[in-house]
Amino acid sequence: MSQIKIVRIHNELLGTYGDQGNAEVLAFRAKFHGITANIVDVTYNDDLPTNGDIYLLGGAEDAAQLLSIKALQRGDNLNILHLAIERGAVILAVCAGFQIIGNKFFANGQEVDGLGLLDVISVPGDKRLVGDIKTTSSVLGFELTGFENHMGCTILGPTAQAFGKVITGHGNGDSKYDGAVNGNIFGTYMHGPILARNPEFADLLLTRATGRKYAQITDPLALKYATWRRKVI
Amino acid sequence: MRLKIAVLIAKFAAFLSKIILRRSGETISGRVLLALYPRAITELSKSKKIICVSGTNGKTSTTKALVSIISKLGTVATSPSGSNLERGVAAALMQKSDFAVLEVDELHLSRVIEEAKPKVVLLLNLTRDQLHRMHEVKRVADRWAKSASAAPETLFVGDVDDPFVAVALNSAAQSKRISFGGRKHQDGAVCPSCGKYLKWVWNNYKCPCGLTNSNPDEIFEAGSAAFRNATMANVVGRHLGAKPIAIVEKLLERSVDQIHKGVKANIRLTKNPASWTEALKSVTGDNAVLIVNAREVDGIDTSWLWDISFSGLSGKRVVVCGERALDIAYRLHVEGIEAEITSNFKDAISKFESGASVQVLAAYTAFHELVNS
Numbered sequence: 001m002s003q004i005k006i007v008r009i010h011n012e013l014l015g016t017y018g019d020q021g022n023a024e025v026l027a028f029r030a031k032f033h034g035i036t037a038n039i040v041d042v043t044y045n046d047d048l049p050t051n052g053d054i055y056l057l058g059g060a061e062d063a064a065q066l067l068s069i070k071a072l073q074r075g076d077n078l079n080i081l082h083l084a085i086e087r088g089a090v091i092l093a094v095c096a097g098f099q100i101i102g103n104k105f106f107a108n109g110q111e112v113d114g115l116g117l118l119d120v121i122s123v124p125g126d127k128r129l130v131g132d133i134k135t136t137s138s139v140l141g142f143e144l145t146g147f148e149n150h151m152g153c154t155i156l157g158p159t160a161q162a163f164g165k166v167i168t169g170h171g172n173g174d175s176k177y178d179g180a181v182n183g184n185i186f187g188t189y190m191h192g193p194i195l196a197r198n199p200e201f202a203d204l205l206l207t208r209a210t211g212r213k214y215a216q217i218t219d220p221l222a223l224k225y226a227t228w229r230r231k232v233i
Numbered sequence: 234m235r236l237k238i239a240v241l242i243a244k245f246a247a248f249l250s251k252i253i254l255r256r257s258g259e260t261i262s263g264r265v266l267l268a269l270y271p272r273a274i275t276e277l278s279k280s281k282k283i284i285c286v287s288g289t290n291g292k293t294s295t296t297k298a299l300v301s302i303i304s305k306l307g308t309v310a311t312s313p314s315g316s317n318l319e320r321g322v323a324a325a326l327m328q329k330s331d332f333a334v335l336e337v338d339e340l341h342l343s344r345v346i347e348e349a350k351p352k353v354v355l356l357l358n359l360t361r362d363q364l365h366r367m368h369e370v371k372r373v374a375d376r377w378a379k380s381a382s383a384a385p386e387t388l389f390v391g392d393v394d395d396p397f398v399a400v401a402l403n404s405a406a407q408s409k410r411i412s413f414g415g416r417k418h419q420d421g422a423v424c425p426s427c428g429k430y431l432k433w434v435w436n437n438y439k440c441p442c443g444l445t446n447s448n449p450d451e452i453f454e455a456g457s458a459a460f461r462n463a464t465m466a467n468v469v470g471r472h473l474g475a476k477p478i479a480i481v482e483k484l485l486e487r488s489v490d491q492i493h494k495g496v497k498a499n500i501r502l503t504k505n506p507a508s509w510t511e512a513l514k515s516v517t518g519d520n521a522v523l524i525v526n527a528r529e530v531d532g533i534d535t536s537w538l539w540d541i542s543f544s545g546l547s548g549k550r551v552v553v554c555g556e557r558a559l560d561i562a563y564r565l566h567v568e569g570i571e572a573e574i575t576s577n578f579k580d581a582i583s584k585f586e587s588g589a590s591v592q593v594l595a596a597y598t599a600f601h602e603l604v605n606s
Contacts, residue, residue, distance in 0.1 A: 018539040024567050025567055028567045061370065062369070063423045063428045066428065067429075067430055130365050131533070147365075149368070149534065191534065196539065196564070221566050225559045225560070228559055
């Protein structure tokens, strides 16, 4: 595959905490592997494209999160995501986006049904969890760093596996685990954006999305940045 | 009587701070005063006409512009530069004056309105900034709207091209809605009044719930942020009976010219996506230094660097420094701009030859260190 389609879902709603950068990092790293990446921005009124390779959701304020879930439950959108998962597409959802792809979440005091793509529910916590976060991920086999800024606490159901074990920070609210993963579906509370801080994770998503193993690329600045953040947090 | 004594002690504390610690002493006095007399803001405000200025960007320069406008009408007290929490407000109010023009932090505006009962509140704009502290833009907007509805004696003046400002003005009993013909807003996708997807036609929004910038009380031509802020300061001045000042944008931007080893540096304060985007438009030369820190007032998270397009720097010589130089360097790298990374401003500026002109965009804490050094 020399072309890849990255679908950035509702950036105007889910772009408050800088997560739009994940798409840019993916496209940038893809170039190193000789893949042409095409970033498609899907806005609130659009239907999701059926042929995305990577679907991205970011963090948002409550009102924006409510609009996003409404749009994703409209028409054929949810079905498109299910079909995408079946054919091996990747989903990376951060913070409010992570809650959206779970079974249930709360926003502006309302209980809302999520998309049910990950077996998690999110409930409001008693205080906002804000700060640097570091985890180690058994799925990936390396440490991840990022920044968290959320009220929600997420509880994993039996078919979801924790994405990272918390070293510093709060993650899902228990200060033990962050995010959840099931196959190629990843949810996390890490901003940063997560793929800018952890370029190896971007490579892993590209590998999963294309089904090909790429040679390790050399980008000294990316490595320096990632290594430094892992050292200081 | 006790208030007078508290003021005297606070002034003495400021005096000691100046003499012994060689600090400005301005916020110390406010801090001491509020500790000794928590109701000081309420009491001291009674004898003055108070004008508050708040918003994400432009507070300090707009406050300065308003001081110069109002000073034609009488004596004016003002907050120490950039000190916009309650202690800065208290420090300003200790001065004897007819008017007080107060710069107030967005999150602290409610308390200041409640206590100082201002005659006029000028709301400039509200965009994403220091989200580790503000949490959500909407959270700040809700507080503004709530305080506006609880202050029927106060006139709220603001730029309704910003939907968050418009909601606050709609909640006020008295308002002056100003428009500059509309402009896009990075956080404007959701109607802050009803929560629906906000309908924008080019630069203007209109929600079925009624929130819109299309029916202002006064409309001006579009311009830079500095132009807009000075224009609104003139509107507030006119309301109080003052003549307008001439708008010289260069003077209103928060920038300082310095010469470092023969290199001419124009240093401009940048602190969030909106102010960076505005500042990047002004980088017209070939050389730029970008300084990024992430201390409390800078915002401790740097994710927002990814909200900004730096493509305008393409082809220029870019040097980065600051505590988070690597964050900005990597962000630029992904946008195809290779910056030189240096460990501090001195090293950054020494990369340029004597005689060169360099535009410096500096994080809040870096700007203050450079300007006060």
